[in-house]
Amino acid sequence: MAERWQPRRKHTLDLKGYSCPYPQLLTMKKLKELSSGDVLEVVLDSPPSLTTIQGIAKRDGLRQISIEEISPHIWKVTIEKL
Amino acid sequence: MTLSYPGIIPLAKDMSVEDILAFADKYALGSEAKRGSVHFLRVCVPGGIMTLDQFMGVAGIVKTYGRGYAEITTRQDIQTHWIDAEESIEIFSKLQTLGLSTDQCGQARSIVGYGDVRNIMGCPVAGIDREEIFDATALIRELKSFFLGNRDFMNLPHKFKASVSGCHLNCTFPEIQDVGFVATKKEGGRTGFVAFVGGGCGSPAKMAKPLGLFIEPEAVFDVAVALLEIFRGHGRRASKSTARFKFLVEEWGAGRLRSALMEKVSHGLEIYAQGPPPTSGTEHIGVNRQKQGDRYYVNFPVQGGVLTCEQMFQIASIAERFGRPEIRLTPFQNLILSGIERKNVTIVIDKMEKIGLSLKASPFSWTALSCAGGFCSKAPESIEGRTDDIVKHMEKTFPTSLKDMNINIFISGCPHACARHPVADIGLQAVSYRDGGNIHVGYNIYVGGGLGANSSFARPIIKGIEADKVSTAVEELVSKFLRDKSDGETFREFYRRNINLGAKI
Numbered sequence: 001m002a003e004r005w006q007p008r009r010k011h012t013l014d015l016k017g018y019s020c021p022y023p024q025l026l027t028m029k030k031l032k033e034l035s036s037g038d039v040l041e042v043v044l045d046s047p048p049s050l051t052t053i054q055g056i057a058k059r060d061g062l063r064q065i066s067i068e069e070i071s072p073h074i075w076k077v078t079i080e081k082l
Numbered sequence: 083m084t085l086s087y088p089g090i091i092p093l094a095k096d097m098s099v100e101d102i103l104a105f106a107d108k109y110a111l112g113s114e115a116k117r118g119s120v121h122f123l124r125v126c127v128p129g130g131i132m133t134l135d136q137f138m139g140v141a142g143i144v145k146t147y148g149r150g151y152a153e154i155t156t157r158q159d160i161q162t163h164w165i166d167a168e169e170s171i172e173i174f175s176k177l178q179t180l181g182l183s184t185d186q187c188g189q190a191r192s193i194v195g196y197g198d199v200r201n202i203m204g205c206p207v208a209g210i211d212r213e214e215i216f217d218a219t220a221l222i223r224e225l226k227s228f229f230l231g232n233r234d235f236m237n238l239p240h241k242f243k244a245s246v247s248g249c250h251l252n253c254t255f256p257e258i259q260d261v262g263f264v265a266t267k268k269e270g271g272r273t274g275f276v277a278f279v280g281g282g283c284g285s286p287a288k289m290a291k292p293l294g295l296f297i298e299p300e301a302v303f304d305v306a307v308a309l310l311e312i313f314r315g316h317g318r319r320a321s322k323s324t325a326r327f328k329f330l331v332e333e334w335g336a337g338r339l340r341s342a343l344m345e346k347v348s349h350g351l352e353i354y355a356q357g358p359p360p361t362s363g364t365e366h367i368g369v370n371r372q373k374q375g376d377r378y379y380v381n382f383p384v385q386g387g388v389l390t391c392e393q394m395f396q397i398a399s400i401a402e403r404f405g406r407p408e409i410r411l412t413p414f415q416n417l418i419l420s421g422i423e424r425k426n427v428t429i430v431i432d433k434m435e436k437i438g439l440s441l442k443a444s445p446f447s448w449t450a451l452s453c454a455g456g457f458c459s460k461a462p463e464s465i466e467g468r469t470d471d472i473v474k475h476m477e478k479t480f481p482t483s484l485k486d487m488n489i490n491i492f493i494s495g496c497p498h499a500c501a502r503h504p505v506a507d508i509g510l511q512a513v514s515y516r517d518g519g520n521i522h523v524g525y526n527i528y529v530g531g532g533l534g535a536n537s538s539f540a541r542p543i544i545k546g547i548e549a550d551k552v553s554t555a556v557e558e559l560v561s562k563f564l565r566d567k568s569d570g571e572t573f574r575e576f577y578r579r580n581i582n583l584g585a586k587i
Contacts, residue, residue, distance in 0.1 A: 003341070018103075019187060019196075020111045020121060023168035025094045026100055033094075046191060048113030052120065052167060073193045 008037050008080075015044040015076060023049035027079075028056060034081045039065070042077045050075050094171040102171060107231035109174040111165055112187040114457045119163040120148050122175060122457060123148065124185045129204030129222040129246075130158030130411040132182075134398055137409040139180040143173055143392035146387035152394065153454055153466075154387035154415045156501060157201045159185070159245070163457050183230055194319045197238030199229040199310065203259070205249035207411040208364070210372040211380055216248030216273055216299060225306055235310055239317035239325035241327065243282075243311060246275075246302065252534045253365040254413055257290045257358075257492055258283045258505060260327040261309055264359045274298050276356040277305065279339060280331025283499035287539050288328040291336040292356045293343075301350025308346040312339065358535045365414050367448045367488075368441065369427060372420065378427050379410075379420040382439040383447035383474060386466040389414030396437045403431050416448060444477040449490035451502035455512065462514045462523045463497020463549060469493045472510075475553035489560065489573045505531040507573045508556055509540040512549075523549040529559060530577040538574075541581050 013030055015023040023044045030040060042053060050067070055063040057079050065078040094102055111121040125140055126400050130510040132140075140160050142169035144152045147169055148162030155161050165173065177183065202222050209217045225246070229235050245254040256262025258281040266276050276296040283289025297305055309327075316334075318324050331339060344351060389397075397417065401409060406421030417439070422430050431441050452469035455461025472491060476484075492506035503509030509528035514521050524546040531540030547555050560573075567576045 006257070017196075018106060019191075021170040022103065022106050022111055023108075024167045026099060029099065029102075045193065051113075064511070073191070 003045050004061065008039050009035070010039045010041065012041045012043065015046075015049070017044060017045065018049070019046050020052065024052045024056065027053050031056075031060070031079070031081060036081055038081050040079045040081070042079070043070070043074065044077070045074045050077065053077055053079075091164070093169060100176055105171065105174045105178075107233065107236065108183045109170075109177065109222040110184055110186050111167060111170055112185070112526055114163070115459045116457050117163070118458050119165075121165040121167055121170075122161055122163045122454075123165045123170075124159045124161045124187065124542060125177065125182050126185060126201040126226070127135050127160060127182070127411055128202050128226040130206045130413070130531060131204070131208065131219060132409050132411070134401055134407040134409065135501065136180045136182055137394065137401075138398045140182070143176055143399065144394065145391035147173055148391075150391040151390065152389045154384055154389065154411045154417065155416060155454070156387075156413060156451055158206070158411045159201050160201055160411070161454060186236065192322060193279075194239045194322050194325045195237050197242060197325070198236050198438065199225075199238075199242050199244065202226050203243075203245035203254045203413060205253055206381075206410040206418055206451055207249075207370075207372075207379060207420070210250060210374065210377075211249060211366065211408055212371060213250040214248055214373065214424060215250055215267060216275070218246040218248040218263075218265065221299070221302055222246050223556045224303055225547045228303070228307070230308075232290060235314065238310070238314050238455075239319050240322065240327070242313060242327060243307055244306065250334065250360060251365065252359045255502065255505070255533060257281045257533050257537050258287075258502060258579050259290065260313075261306065262290060262359075263297070263306075266296070266356070268296060268354075275302050276354065278359070279309070279336065280328040282326055282328045283500065283502045283504050284326075285523050287495035287499065287504040288332065289329060289537055289539065290328075292358075294340055294354060295343075295351040296354035296356070298350030301347060304347045304349075305343065305351070309339075311346065312342050316342075327467060344475075356538060360534055363410055365416075365448075366418070367416075369431075372488060374421070376423065377406075378422045378424060379418050380422065380427065380430060380434075380441070381412065381416055381418045381433050381448070383443045384416050384440065385443075385450070386452040388466060389417075393437050393439070397439075399432070400427060400433050414449060444473065444480075445484055445486070445488055446473045446476050446491060448578045449488055451490070451492040451501040451506075453494050453496075455495030456493055460498065462512050463495075465493050465495040465501070465512060466554070467508075468512070468549065472553045472556055475557065476560070479557050480564075484560070487573065489563075491556065503528060503531075504539045505537075506540055507532065507577075510556075514547055515546050524550060525552045526556060527552070527559070530574050530581055532574045538578065541578075543577070543581065 328479035409419035455465030528540035
């Protein structure tokens with residue numbers, strides 16, 4: 001029997017205004033709640049956290065879909081939980 | 083000696099989002115990218131004075147989370163590295179139990195509006211200095227308590243650096259603070275404070291201006307808050323590079339700032355033609371008798387401010403047995419034990435020497451400053467290591483001839499000047515330069531800086547000398563001074579005179 005197709009769910013975390021380590025901690029926490037195939041968009045304005053979140057995605061085998069500077073000095077990182 | 087924490091220290095993974103974010107206003111990590119460290123932890127120590135429990139607790143954190151390596155910073159903090167962000171909530175919980183906080187380190191952002199009030203500096207011998215004018219310890223703690231986690235003051239255009247000193251010497255660098263309060267005595271003996279505003283060592287360096295007010299001790303708190311309100315409301319927000327308070331002070335001038343301040347604070351202020359703060363050229367070094375006449379304090383040099391956790395535990399043990407249950411950190415990255423009975427002074431000195439903190443060290447060991455360039459991506463090499471090399475070279479070359487001259491050497495890894503090289507007798511700033519296809523590390527050398535009467539920034543005398551030749555260049559500068567100086571002339575006076583004549587070496 002074919003697996004039932006499920007639409008991907010999209011979640012957003014707005015972490016503007018938070019410095020290290022909070023964006024990293026809250027992103028990790030949120031990722032634990034997600035199911036395989038879910039997509040998480042993290043919006044943040046702390047460049048060091050942008051780096052650490054990319055590191056988490058790589059370390060934990062997540063798929064980093066994109067990084068986009070959505071307005072000056074504000075980025076959106078999109079991650080898919082595999 | 084042990085320290086226990088009440089209850090169970092929580093882990094971030096077991097906590098609610100709300101509970102994690104409850105730490106966000108008072109605790110943060112800094113970012114770095116060298117020696118395998120991604121995050122550093124900078125623990126604020128208001129006025130540089132901490133209890134023995136606090137010092138022990140921080141030593142434990144350094145041991146457990148920071149590979150046993152710590153630094154006393156030039157703003158009297160304790161900093162450690164290699165912090166795993168996933169363990170940060172445990173660390174913050176421990177700090178909270180100890181009554182300590184961290185810098186917000188919002189400077190990692192390239193935009194304005196995340197500035198906080200950094201560790202408030204103070205005279206490291208407040209309350210025990212025999213010639214002290216005013217013990218500012220309570221005032222510093224009141225200010226720190228007010229600003230810590232206060233959201234009304236966490237959206238400043240840029241970070242804000244302050245000092246409050248009741249010391250008779252110029253030991254907290256008031257002219258290079260955003261605001262530096264210094265105790266003074268008016269004719270007739272009335273005690274109060276003067277303030278210096280708009281200073282800073284980072285490029286472009288600015289010498290703070292006298293605010294021109296006599297401030298009653300009871301008004302200092304309100305003046306500090308009012309200055310922060312003015313900065314918050316009027317500081318430049320167009321670009322981070324011009325957002326520090328010094329740019330607003332330069333634009334307004336001390337007169338306009340004073341008028342704006344006096345509209346906000348209507349008590350305890352008098353127009354006052356303040357002079358420069360006094361300069362001693364030292365910071366309470368060596369063994370000194372306290373105002374508590376039968377007790378002594380001893381200032382031990384800590385090269386580059388670097389301590390291991392084992393040293394910290396042993397220091398705590400010595401302090402507990404022979405002194406007051408407190409540790410004092412100095413703006414020169416040194417460490418003071420206090421409350422020692424006269425009969426125990428030699429014992430304490432011997433015990434500290436056994437753990438590598440010797441009073442027999444050269445004058446440079448007390449007066450050399452180093453940034454944490456070994457961890458900072460802005461520095462092209464380990465500034466702590468280079469400082470150590472230079473100090474050792476100078477100790478070997480001038481084993482006795484520099485006694486009591488207190489020539490200071492401040493070494494920074496970049497133009498941000500965390501080690502305050504623009505106000506040093508000998509200031510060094512690391513640079514990278516290209517030689518063909520290769521990149522080398524070198525140093526720009528500046529001389530003749532200083533604070534207090536006739537304060538001045540150091541001026542360049544050597545540009546881009548190779549790093550492995552810098553110790554010899556510093557030696558030559560000192561040799562020239564010893565050979566050619568006039569009677570009684572200080573290093574700073576000698577080089578200011580010679581630089582004006584176009585001297586180069």
